[in-house]
Amino acid sequence: MPRWLAAGREVAPLNATPPALVICVKDLQQELKTRESFTAAFFFALLVQLVFSFAFDFQSLGLGFQDVGAGVLWITLTFSSILSLQNSFVIEREKNCLAALALCPCDPSSVFLGKFLANLIFVLAVQAFVLPISALFFGYDLAAVALPLSLVVVVNAAGFSALGTLFAAISVRTRRSELLLPLLLFPAATPVVIWGVKATRLCLAGRGLEAYEYLVGLSACFGAIFAVAGVLLFDYVLEE
Amino acid sequence: MKNLNYLFWAYTLIWILLAVYLLSLSVRLRAVASQLRRLKSRLSPEEKT
């Protein structure tokens, strides 16, 4: 048996932090320092809501927020997420840290999981600030639906971020990545947006969880499928 | 027979689309083939030396 086969797979020491977590913490550190991703996504989200209230004059049209609110929330979430997804990999590209990550002695899937986790946290952090403000803007009772709504947001944002992390890593490798990411991500993320809007609408209308738990389940499946796809395929994305 | 004009336009458009694609295919094929021939004829005497 050749020596290199006999050497066996090296196992990381048990007390070591999993690489995915290390990457996630690094991203959070970076974000805490500059807040550039959060600031951009947050103000973009506010702007989207502003444009919406101009575009659909809710009060004079007599529209309640539960009629269009779900749509507004999801457009806000997807558009602002694109910004932070993009930034998450632009940062890695700047000094070619992407290559350094590719060279780390961990599995490429850890890189995917770490970036995915960090992205999800960003999206949720932005939403945590945007949702109360939209409740103020559009005058709906957030407290009454806070719990089921956050479940919907967490699950669907996870699905969106899983696919988004994979596609952001792909688009950042090309020229004009900022154009390519929305082009790739929006059509492919259709399911999770549709299910998210539907579930949010039911949720805002005050329906019980049993009315839309199947939608949350479907979104969870979507997230699981593309998280697995990311884990399996990220190696090819990281490779030079 | 009702709606004949829609039927006519549907098939016309489909055939136009297909024809345009086929045309682009043949143009591209011909361009590549002629470039290949040119390059090969230019390369082969050099390779012999």
Next chain:
Amino acid sequence: MERLDPMLRTIELVLFPVVAVLMVACLYCIFCVVPNEVTMGAVQRIFYFHVPSAWVAFLGFFVVFVASTLYLTTRQLVWDTLAHAAAELGVLFCAIVLLSGPIWARPAWGTWWTWEARLTTTLVLELVFVAYLVLRSQAESRDQAARLAAVVGIVGFLDVPLIYFSVKLWRGHHPIVFKSGGGEGLEPAMLKTFMLCMFTFTLFFSLLLALRFRLGLLQEDLAEIKDREMSPGA
């Protein structure tokens, strides 16, 4: 590649007359043999091209998926060339579906576009694979284009059932296309014509795929020769 080229040429030579004859037969059947559909009238005849186009588009995306997987496992650029060819054809036939769908919808439902499940799925898929083609054009090198596109090709295909299911949940009803006068199911002439069209389109797709594949291989040869010219001493 030297092996593939004559094979593809043979396929083209064999398929071309067959497809030509079959296509004429299809058109004859569609316009002269098949009876008019009762409720929709003549316009229903669009479906003899509409549905096979959709089938062939999905077939194309399936080929993208298979070829992409093969590329990632074998790293043979030939597979990537095939995936590229199939994606282009998928986009073409999707466009046919998206063109003929509204023309039918206008007289049948009184509206050009309807957010109906299959039509919407086709639109979303078209967008996914247009993005695939854009990605290819924006990549920095041939190998990178192949690798990144393969990932998108696989993910895009995995997405197909999800998109369809989600859109269906969102919007329902697709028309029942083949309902003849008697109401006792499909008119035999309609079914036969339909099957003939499906078969013809599959062969037509194969012919186009062979042509486009050969074009891709030639382009590869060309790039290689050009590269070799630029690097002296090769």
Next chain:
Amino acid sequence: MSAPSLVSTRNLEFRFGARPVLRGLNLDLHRGESLAVFGSNGAGKTTLLRILATLLRPTGGEAFLDEVPLSARAQRSHLRRRIGFLSHQSMLYERLTARQNLHFYARMYGVDNRARRCAELLEMVELGGREDDPVEEFSKGMQQRLALARALVHDPELVLLDEPFSGLDPRASSRLGTLLQDLPRRGKAVLFTSHHLEMGLGVAHRVAILSGGSFAFDSPRESTSLEGLVAAYASLAGRGA
């Protein structure tokens, strides 16, 4: 030398598209040895380093680290733990501090005694006192030094440095020269590229010129004079890729 070489390549080939960059390159580098690779722009120096760093896969031939093929997938993390790579770009996160950068990579490589190791490295590249400043405030030379510390954070056996002297002032250059001489003494193998013939010759045990996709000149320092090297470089480097 009879001991097996730490890194070796057999008939290494790399094509970019159809353009050959490396053609049948053979290399042997032992522990405790350093090699300076010269070559004109586009000769394939960076490509060679990137292949040895497992960042690129060769299109032909094979490279080995301790007789393990670099393409052995199951061994990949094991291999990567033993290789340190300094590239043209710093591979540093500009918004993080020097210390955070080093700690991040130390964690990724599973380095024991992280804090001590990082402090040691910062001292070595003379960045002590600046460790809590964000990297974007560093000068080019400081960034280069920190990048070097980053490449060495996991104490690699094979050290690959792409143009390590670029952007360094004379003092830092001579410090780096000392370090490059010190590493082989501690049993590491060092391979670096340079444009600076004199500097390379002064530091490395062996010098090689990459031309036409393989080593056209490969000689121990003892048997090479600067004039000879300059003459060889002038005659070889002009010969294109």
